[in-house]
Amino acid sequence: MMNKKTDLNMQFSDEEWEKLCDHCGICCLYKIEDYHTAEYLYTRIACPFLDIESGNCKSYLERFQKMPTCAKISADTLEISYIWMPRHCAYRCLYEKRPLPQWHPLFDPEDKLANAQLLSKITALVIPENHIDICSKEQLLSLRESAIQMNTRKKMEKQLIDHVIRDLII
Ligand code: SF4
Ligand code: SF4
Numbered sequence: 735m736m737n738k739k740t741d742l743n744m745q746f747s748d749e750e751w752e753k754l755c756d757h758c759g760i761c762c763l764y765k766i767e768d769y770h771t772a773e774y775l776y777t778r779i780a781c782p783f784l785d786i787e788s789g790n791c792k793s794y795l796e797r798f799q800k801m802p803t804c805a806k807i808s809a810d811t812l813e814i815s816y817i818w819m820p821r822h823c824a825y826r827c828l829y830e831k832r833p834l835p836q837w838h839p840l841f842d843p844e845d846k847l848a849n850a851q852l853l854s855k856i857t858a859l860v861i862p863e864n865h866i867d868i869c870s871k872e873q874l875l876s877l878r879e880s881a882i883q884m885n886t887r888k889k890m891e892k893q894l895i896d897h898v899i900r901d902l903i904i
Pocket of ligand 1: 756757
């Protein structure tokens with residue numbers, strides 16, 4: 735039997751893998767790990783390279799050089815990283831074998847035909863009943879709109895703690 739990592743590695747080309755991202759930008763918000771509970775909390779503080787309007791990285795091709803803490807999301811790293819990705823994220827959905835949210839761009843009627851092959855690969859990997867409540871696209875957009883960029887003049891830890899997202903929708 736194949737493991738999750740092998741499943742994903744074998745299924746998607748690089749181009750398809752990139753298309754799984756809906757550009758919510760949520761994974762580019764700083765997070766805090768509770769040392770005692772190992773729980774991850776999101777904050778509203780965004781990486782300086784996140785374009786808050788589009789949800790895209792302003793330095794995508796050079797992101798690992800410019801931001802040493804930027805993490806690569808690949809089938810090989812998901813085993814470690816899925817836990818701090820938002821629950822709606824297609825990479826986490828696939829890792830947990832859950833269907834993608836219905837508002838994911840791959841379901842856009844205009845692109846649906848072009849994405850049919852990719853959608854059928856995804857469908858083959860997920861368990862239809864294995865779903866949990868996922869926030870709406872509007873909630874995610876509103877979260878991104880409320881994000882603020884790190885203020886380098888203030889203490890980083892204080893900014894993160896002041897901006898923890900307590901009503902966790904992700
Ligand atoms: S959380 Fe997932 S869908 Fe959102 S930007 Fe990050 S990788 Fe893309
Ligand atoms: S450098 Fe990494 S964490 Fe920062 S915006 Fe780009 S992809 Fe996101």
